[in-house]
Amino acid sequence: MNIFVTGGAGFIGSNFIHYMLDKYPNYKIINYDLLTYAGNLENLKDVEDNPNYVFVKGDITNRELIDHIVKTHNIDVIVNFAAESHVDRSITQPDVFVKTNVLGTQVLLDVAKENKIEKFVQISTDEVYGTLGETGYFTEETPLASNSPYSSSKAGADLLVRAYHETYGMNVNITRCSNNYGPYQFPEKLIPLMVTNAMEGKELPIYGDGKNVRDWLHVKDHSSAVDLVIHKGKPGEVYNIGGHNERTNNEIVHLIVEKLGAPKSLIKYVEDRLGHDRRYAIDPTKIMTELGWKPEYTFDTGIEETIQWYIQNQDWWKNIKNGSYIEYYEKLYGDK
Template sequence: MTDNAPAHAAGPRTAGTDRASRILVTGGAGFIGSAHVRALLGPDGPGGAVTVLDSLTYAGSLARLAEVRDDPRFTFAHGSVCDAELVDALVADHGQIVHFAAESHVDRSIAGGADFTRTNVLGTQTLLDAALRHGVSPFLHVSTDEVYGSLPHGAATEESPLAPNSPYAASKAASDLIALAHHRTHGLDVRVTRCSNNFGAHQHPEKLIPRFLAALLDGDSVPLYGDGLQIRDWLHTDDHVRGLELVRTGGRPGEVYNIGGGTSLTNLELTHRLLALCGADSGRIAHVTDRKGHDRRYAVDHTKISTELGYRPRTDFDEALARTVHWYRENRAWWEPLLPARC
């Protein structure tokens, strides 16, 4: 289930299809990227060929793509978005790019930011260079609400100033600006999305919900940062993918679209919901030293994508959270090998 060996090389499976309809998905073996690939190749998808470019770091797994790996429209390429030669060869054969590939865990960026700058900034630049050479349209750049920083009140619109606080958020803000600059300078069809916190099946257990579930399912305590009153808006991956498709197919070049979930909770409130779903009580909460520079509150206003493109989050949060708990309970073989080794 966690085998990360490359499935097959890129190229031959896309032969004979129209280049304009071929979609290159970077980071497509990651949590959100793989959900998008499964949707693209699913019964309600657009029907074109899809190539995934992924370096299969600790956060990438071909197991997430198991249901599409035998689809004749699917191709996998093992490599980095920083590999200019590989990127150029792939982009030359594809008319569209959906760019997920990124280092994304805030704690890791605090421990060391170099990989975040390399992948998130230089990798994006490498893709943009190739997209310009080969006339890609659209270039959908997937970003995060963390670029807006911590908001004491209200919700960030697409016009709000960028105020990132972590090395991760700063690297994503930089990549957003570089991508948008390629629209304004060169006319490249760049579209940027900024999403709130995602959750669902197949998420790596370094993230809050699967990390806490892994601890609860193993009978351990959950490590809650500080007082747990940090506020996040939660977005199920199914809703996120629907929003991405609306922007990919109908968004305007050079525009930013926030994609929110509409469920804001403190981390403490979320923890209590997870405890209840796992049959545990508050005695399983272990308050730990807060993270450096921990943003207190994120919130995005998704009026723009709703008004322009008809986006609405359809997923009931509590129902989806219960399904997520069930998935982790039933799929230990997937997430247990991803946990850090115990002393």
């Protein structure tokens, strides 16, 4: 199988490429990525000489280039991970989210249609469902009610994917996963930001009262779910992905502080995120019963392994924090 993976130089895409190259020695992976601030080829250094792996730098809004690559490599499946992915950035700069997440997805769908690609898998998010109260879960039937420019751009993309199935009969799937954690996550997201700041003795900024709940899944378990959807997903279906690991942000930050032996005084409550969703929680019954997916990690083992990874790979995140990322970081939190 020849798989066109977009956004493969980012956090989840690079973990997925590692997973697939390990598991399928006969598959070819074409990684198509624009290398924005979040794309980092260091994430894939160990596979760059693998004959089954090809990297192409490009934008998912560039129809001609994508069409050329899809034809050249005889692509069977497109998996679209490429996106602007950070909610805070979408609040200050929504336009690029619409361009990449909505227009980029439509361009990919068009190229897939023209080239009669066998399957198109859209990597979406639980955030398209909006926010939950203290009880209940997101199912595939929960209405879309996105609240941030990021999640709304992802919801727009999901509706286009649905439209290409309904209108043109394309074989598509949409996956909606909860919050991922694991190696190679860009240190603007909660877990790597708190782990690396704690190691550097910097402040740990918790938004609002810290009681917002996220449902955490190890990125390798997300990869195994996407693998199953590629091979067994039924045309036009949506699959929610999550492992029932709900934690408040307060719990996450305190756990990290404890595990690293950092002083609690680093924790600082800061102004809340605008439109901050209170709680996400996935009901993964459909993918578990229909496709036989089962997560491998418990949160306890996953977070322990992840913290160790950031301890052992300090060059990786220090290079990011010392580079262009720092400007953004300082604008948000000041020079702390």
